[in-house]
Amino acid sequence: MNRIGLLLALASAVGARQAQPPDLAVAGTLPLELEGTSPALKAVVTEAWRAEQAGQWEKAAAGWRLALLRDPALVPAVLGLGRALAALGDTAGADAAWxxxxxxxxxxRARAVLLEERDPATALALWRRLQTLDLGSAEPYRREACLLAATDPVGAEHALERYLDLLDGEPDGDSVLRVASGLKDAGDRDAAARLVARVLERWPALEGGARLQTLADRISVENEASRLALGGGEPLGSGLRQGMEEARGLAASGHLDEATERLRDLVARAPRSAEAWASLGEVQIAAGRVAEAERSLAAAVLLAPEEPTWHADLGLLLADRYGGRRNDEAIRELRTALGLRPGWTAIQCRLARILQHSGEPAAAREAWRACLDGAPAPSDAEEARQALADLERRSPAPVILPDSRPGAELPEEARWHYRVARVYRQRGDAGAARAEAEEALALAPAYTDALLLLAALDVEAGRPQDALARYRRCLAEDPDDPRILLAAGELERALGHPEEADALLRRGAEAGASEAWYLLAAVAAEEGRPREARALLDAFFARSPGGLAREPALALAERVDRALWGRRVAFAAGLALLLVGPLAWWLRRRTGATLVDLIERIPDAYHDVAGILAGIRHEVLKHRTTVLPSIAERLERGDLTAASWAVGALFGEAEEPGVQQRFDTYLADLEAVGRRHRVRLALRHRDPVIGPMHRAMTRLGALRGALERPDPARVQGLARTLREVSRVLNEDGYAALGRLLRRVSVLEVDADLLQAVGRRVAAEPGLVDAPAVEVEGGEEAVPVRVFPRDFEEIAANLIRNAIGAVVEECPPEARRVGVAMGLEVDPVTGHEVLALRFRDSAPSPLADAILSGRGIDRGLGLAADRIARNRGVVHVEPEPGWAKAVVVRFPRAEEEAS
Amino acid sequence: MTRDPIRVLVVEDGEEYTRTLGRFLAGPFVFTRAGSGSEALARWREGFEVVVLDMRFDRVPAEALLGDLDAMAGRFSGDRARARTFLEENQGAFVLAALRADGCRLPAVFSHDFSAQPRRWAHLERLHAPVDFLADNATPGQVSACLERLAGRG
Incomplete structure (x- = not known):
C-alpha cells in the first residue's frame, strides 16, 4: 500500500451499487490517484472501478483480477475483487480474496464485516486484529462488543468501555443497548444499569437514549422485583416470639441497647420473620439509628408487603429523618399503607402534611379532605380544616381608596405628579419617579410627601447625605412628624452619627414613633448598656401592640435579660473560677480514662488502639529513640558532633517531623479513638504507660538547645539525661507498650468450646432432628484474637446453617455436620493460622460469592461480618468425605499468648 | 593489620537503618541500601557478607512489593487492601524467600523482634536459615556484635 502511495477518499457510492451489501460500504473506496503505478495498471483499475459503479459486477471482478495479475498486493484491487464477488453472491470467493x-x-475490516453473520468467531478475531493494525480506532472495539454481547457480556462490556474511551463523538446507542441487554440477560443487572447510567450521563441527548432509558427502567423494576422475591415471610415460633416480646418490653422500659442486641440476634435466627425485622426497626428508630432502622423496616416490608403498618413506619421515617430529601419515597410508602388500610386517618393526615410541605397543593388538598372524611383526632381535624382554609383561600382584591380632598396649599398638579411618581416607583422605574417627584416639588416646595419619596429614592441610589438633607427640609416644615424623625434617626445611625441619631430617635419616640424606642434600646444594648436597653424596651412594649419590630424586640429583650443576669452572676462566677479553677484543671488532668479502661469498656476499640501503639513502637522508638544511648556514649567520649547529628534525627529535618511531634500525633490519634467511643482519655497525666513516656518526651524536647550548642563542660550531664530518657522510653516504655498490647483477652479455642457451641445450637427449638456436631482436632487449645462473643456467633451461625441445610436436604441417616480444627503455617512469613472447617453433608452448593455477598439468609451475613471484624477470612472449600466446608481462618495470637 | 570492613546489604523501604548504622557502625562495616525486594535481588551477588532486612515496607508503591497481590487478595476473601497490608507488614520475609529462591545463602538478619513469637521464629528459621533477628530496641553495639557473628568475624 505504501509502495503505491494511494490516496483513498471515501466515497458514498453505496447507492450506485445496489447489489452490494450495505454494510460493506467500508470497502467502497474510490481510488482517485495511483501514484507510481504504470499507466496500464491505472487504466485497468479505472475500468474495473467504472464497471463497479455501473453495477456490472462480473466485468468489475474480471477487471480487478486483471489488475491483481499486474500487482497482487494492490489493495484497491483486492478490496474491489472482494466487493464484486460478494455482490455476485460468492461470499467464499470474497473471503478468500480478502x-x-x-x-x-x-x-x-471488509473481511470482518463480511463474516460477522456467517462466521462470527473469525470476524471477532479479525476485529481484534484490527485493533492492533488500526491503533486508536474505536470501531473495532464496538464491533467486538456487539459480537460478544450475547455470549460473553463481561468481555463485551470491556470492549465497549474501550470503544467509549476512544470515541470522539457520540456512541452508537444500539451497540450500548446490545451490551447492556447482554449483561442483564446474563444476570448482572447492576453492571448493565451502571453502563447505561454512565452513557446517559455522558451523552444525555444520545440518539437511541430513550431505548437505553427504557432498559434502565426495566432493570430498576427487575431489581425491585427480585427483592420482592424474598417475600413470603415466615411466622415466629413461640419461643422466638417470646424473645421478641421480651426485647420489646426492654425497649419500652428504656433499655434500647439491650433490646436492639436481642432483636439483632432474633433476626439472625429468624431472618424471614417480618415481625422480627419490624420490631428491630422500631427499636432502632427509638435509639436514633436511622440508617439501621430504615434497613430493618425495608426488610419487613419486603417480607410482608401487604402489611400496612410497616409501610407507614418506613414512610414516616423517610419523611421525618431526611429533611424532606426523600419525601417522594415517603409519600409512596404512605400511599401504599393507605391503599392497604384506607380508613387510617392519622396516616392520611401525615400524608397531607408531607404533600403540603413538598409543594403539591392539589394533592395536599385532596389528602386533607380525605382526612376530614375519616375520623381524625381533634387536633388533626383542626389542622386539616385550617390547612384546607389556607389552601383554598382566594387572594383579596386590591384596596381602592377615595381621593383625598386637595389641600389649599398644594396645587392639584403637584399632587398629580406625586401620584404618578409613586406608581413609577412601584414599577421600579426610579428615574421616572424621581422626575415626577421633582416636578411636584417644583410646584410645591414644601410638599412633604414628595420630599420623603425623593429621600427614599436617594437612599436606594446610595446617596444618604442627600436623603438626610431632604429629611431636614421636611423637619423644618414639621419638626414633630414621628415618621420623619424615625427615618432621619435611622439614617444618622447608619451613617455612624450616634449622637444625632439618638437625639432624633428620642424626639421620634416622644412624638409617637414606637419603633424608635426599640431602635434606641438596640443602640443601648450594642453599646453595653443593658439596664438602659431594658428600660427602653419596656417603653416600646408599653406602646407597641404588634408590628414588624415586635419580634426582634422580643429577641433583644431576651438577650438583654441574659446579659443582665450574666452580669449579676459574673462576679460570683469569677470568684468561683478563681477558687475552683486550679482544682478543676488538676482534676481534669487526673480524671479521664486510661487506655486499659478504654479497651475494657469498648473492646471494639482494641484494633485501632493496637495499631497506634504498634506505630509508636515502630516509628517513634524503634526508628528514632534507640539511638539515644549511642549519642550519650559519643558525648561521654567527647564527640560533640554526635549532639548536632542527634538534633536532626530527634527533632526533625526539613519537612520531616521530629520524634516528639510524631509521638504527640500518635497520642492525638489515640484520643480521637477515645472520642469516637465517647471516652475521654487522660493519657498524658494519668495513663500508667503513656504518661511516663510523655514526660520523657517533654524532657527530651527540653534538651534541644543543649544538643544544638553542646557545652563541653556539661556534656557528661547531658549524656546522663539522655540515658535516663532512653531508659524510660526504650526499656520501660517499650516493655509497657508490649504488655498493654497483650492485655486484651485472647480466646483459647479448643474442641470443648466447639462442642459446647454445637450442643447449644442443636438444642435450639427451631432445629428438630439435628445431628450431633462431630468435632475433630482441637485437643490442644489455640489462642486467637477474637472477641469471645463474636466467636460464638460465628461458630453458632455456621453450625446452625449447616444443620438447617442437612435437615432440609438429606434423609436422616445421611445428615452429618462437623467442625475440624487445625493449624496452618504460611510458607513465607511463618505466621500460624487457625483453620476451622465447618463441614456438612448437604449437597446444595455454596460459594465464596454468597459469603461475600452478605446474604442475610441462614445467618451467613452475620458470620461473615463478625469474621471480617476480627481480621479473619472465610472461604468455601471442597472437603473429602463431606459435601463441602466453610473454612474460617484466624491468625494464631502467639505474641499475646506467650 | 586492619581487617576489611564487613559489607552489609540493608534492605529497607526508608533510609533509617542505613543512615543510623552507617553513622554509628562506620569503620568495621560498609552498609549498602536496597530500597526494595527487586533491588535486593539485583544486588545480592555484589560481594556482601550479611543481609539486614526491615520487615515492614509501608512506604513503597504496591508494584514494588514482592508477592502475588492477586493471589493474596484471594486468600483475604478478595480484599485487596488487606492483602496489600499483609504484603507490606511481612515484606522482609517475602524478600528473604525470594533471595533464597534465587540461590542466595548469605546469612540474613531481620530487624524485627521475634522474641515474643518463638513459634513463628522457629518456622522462619526452618524456612529461611541461616537467619537471625534484632530486637526493636537493639543498640548499635548489639547490632554490631550480631553482624560480626553472622559474618563469621565474631
Whole structure:
C-alpha cells in the first residue's frame, strides 16, 4: 500500500451499487490517484472501478483480477475483487480474496464485516486484529462488543468501555443497548444499569437514549422485583416470639441497647420473620439509628408487603429523618399503607402534611379532605380544616381608596405628579419617579410627601447625605412628624452619627414613633448598656401592640435579660473560677480514662488502639529513640558532633517531623479513638504507660538547645539525661507498650468450646432432628484474637446453617455436620493460622460469592461480618468425605499468648 | 593489620537503618541500601557478607512489593487492601524467600523482634536459615556484635 502511495477518499457510492451489501460500504473506496503505478495498471483499475459503479459486477471482478495479475498486493484491487464477488453472491470467493492481505487494515475490516453473520468467531478475531493494525480506532472495539454481547457480556462490556474511551463523538446507542441487554440477560443487572447510567450521563441527548432509558427502567423494576422475591415471610415460633416480646418490653422500659442486641440476634435466627425485622426497626428508630432502622423496616416490608403498618413506619421515617430529601419515597410508602388500610386517618393526615410541605397543593388538598372524611383526632381535624382554609383561600382584591380632598396649599398638579411618581416607583422605574417627584416639588416646595419619596429614592441610589438633607427640609416644615424623625434617626445611625441619631430617635419616640424606642434600646444594648436597653424596651412594649419590630424586640429583650443576669452572676462566677479553677484543671488532668479502661469498656476499640501503639513502637522508638544511648556514649567520649547529628534525627529535618511531634500525633490519634467511643482519655497525666513516656518526651524536647550548642563542660550531664530518657522510653516504655498490647483477652479455642457451641445450637427449638456436631482436632487449645462473643456467633451461625441445610436436604441417616480444627503455617512469613472447617453433608452448593455477598439468609451475613471484624477470612472449600466446608481462618495470637 | 570492613546489604523501604548504622557502625562495616525486594535481588551477588532486612515496607508503591497481590487478595476473601497490608507488614520475609529462591545463602538478619513469637521464629528459621533477628530496641553495639557473628568475624 505504501509502495503505491494511494490516496483513498471515501466515497458514498453505496447507492450506485445496489447489489452490494450495505454494510460493506467500508470497502467502497474510490481510488482517485495511483501514484507510481504504470499507466496500464491505472487504466485497468479505472475500468474495473467504472464497471463497479455501473453495477456490472462480473466485468468489475474480471477487471480487478486483471489488475491483481499486474500487482497482487494492490489493495484497491483486492478490496474491489472482494466487493464484486460478494455482490455476485460468492461470499467464499470474497473471503478468500480478502484473506490474501491479512495485515491491511481496510481489507481486514471488509473481511470482518463480511463474516460477522456467517462466521462470527473469525470476524471477532479479525476485529481484534484490527485493533492492533488500526491503533486508536474505536470501531473495532464496538464491533467486538456487539459480537460478544450475547455470549460473553463481561468481555463485551470491556470492549465497549474501550470503544467509549476512544470515541470522539457520540456512541452508537444500539451497540450500548446490545451490551447492556447482554449483561442483564446474563444476570448482572447492576453492571448493565451502571453502563447505561454512565452513557446517559455522558451523552444525555444520545440518539437511541430513550431505548437505553427504557432498559434502565426495566432493570430498576427487575431489581425491585427480585427483592420482592424474598417475600413470603415466615411466622415466629413461640419461643422466638417470646424473645421478641421480651426485647420489646426492654425497649419500652428504656433499655434500647439491650433490646436492639436481642432483636439483632432474633433476626439472625429468624431472618424471614417480618415481625422480627419490624420490631428491630422500631427499636432502632427509638435509639436514633436511622440508617439501621430504615434497613430493618425495608426488610419487613419486603417480607410482608401487604402489611400496612410497616409501610407507614418506613414512610414516616423517610419523611421525618431526611429533611424532606426523600419525601417522594415517603409519600409512596404512605400511599401504599393507605391503599392497604384506607380508613387510617392519622396516616392520611401525615400524608397531607408531607404533600403540603413538598409543594403539591392539589394533592395536599385532596389528602386533607380525605382526612376530614375519616375520623381524625381533634387536633388533626383542626389542622386539616385550617390547612384546607389556607389552601383554598382566594387572594383579596386590591384596596381602592377615595381621593383625598386637595389641600389649599398644594396645587392639584403637584399632587398629580406625586401620584404618578409613586406608581413609577412601584414599577421600579426610579428615574421616572424621581422626575415626577421633582416636578411636584417644583410646584410645591414644601410638599412633604414628595420630599420623603425623593429621600427614599436617594437612599436606594446610595446617596444618604442627600436623603438626610431632604429629611431636614421636611423637619423644618414639621419638626414633630414621628415618621420623619424615625427615618432621619435611622439614617444618622447608619451613617455612624450616634449622637444625632439618638437625639432624633428620642424626639421620634416622644412624638409617637414606637419603633424608635426599640431602635434606641438596640443602640443601648450594642453599646453595653443593658439596664438602659431594658428600660427602653419596656417603653416600646408599653406602646407597641404588634408590628414588624415586635419580634426582634422580643429577641433583644431576651438577650438583654441574659446579659443582665450574666452580669449579676459574673462576679460570683469569677470568684468561683478563681477558687475552683486550679482544682478543676488538676482534676481534669487526673480524671479521664486510661487506655486499659478504654479497651475494657469498648473492646471494639482494641484494633485501632493496637495499631497506634504498634506505630509508636515502630516509628517513634524503634526508628528514632534507640539511638539515644549511642549519642550519650559519643558525648561521654567527647564527640560533640554526635549532639548536632542527634538534633536532626530527634527533632526533625526539613519537612520531616521530629520524634516528639510524631509521638504527640500518635497520642492525638489515640484520643480521637477515645472520642469516637465517647471516652475521654487522660493519657498524658494519668495513663500508667503513656504518661511516663510523655514526660520523657517533654524532657527530651527540653534538651534541644543543649544538643544544638553542646557545652563541653556539661556534656557528661547531658549524656546522663539522655540515658535516663532512653531508659524510660526504650526499656520501660517499650516493655509497657508490649504488655498493654497483650492485655486484651485472647480466646483459647479448643474442641470443648466447639462442642459446647454445637450442643447449644442443636438444642435450639427451631432445629428438630439435628445431628450431633462431630468435632475433630482441637485437643490442644489455640489462642486467637477474637472477641469471645463474636466467636460464638460465628461458630453458632455456621453450625446452625449447616444443620438447617442437612435437615432440609438429606434423609436422616445421611445428615452429618462437623467442625475440624487445625493449624496452618504460611510458607513465607511463618505466621500460624487457625483453620476451622465447618463441614456438612448437604449437597446444595455454596460459594465464596454468597459469603461475600452478605446474604442475610441462614445467618451467613452475620458470620461473615463478625469474621471480617476480627481480621479473619472465610472461604468455601471442597472437603473429602463431606459435601463441602466453610473454612474460617484466624491468625494464631502467639505474641499475646506467650 | 586492619581487617576489611564487613559489607552489609540493608534492605529497607526508608533510609533509617542505613543512615543510623552507617553513622554509628562506620569503620568495621560498609552498609549498602536496597530500597526494595527487586533491588535486593539485583544486588545480592555484589560481594556482601550479611543481609539486614526491615520487615515492614509501608512506604513503597504496591508494584514494588514482592508477592502475588492477586493471589493474596484471594486468600483475604478478595480484599485487596488487606492483602496489600499483609504484603507490606511481612515484606522482609517475602524478600528473604525470594533471595533464597534465587540461590542466595548469605546469612540474613531481620530487624524485627521475634522474641515474643518463638513459634513463628522457629518456622522462619526452618524456612529461611541461616537467619537471625534484632530486637526493636537493639543498640548499635548489639547490632554490631550480631553482624560480626553472622559474618563469621565474631
Amino acid at each position: 484473506a490474501a492481505l491479512p495485515n491491511e487494515p481496510d481489507v481486514v
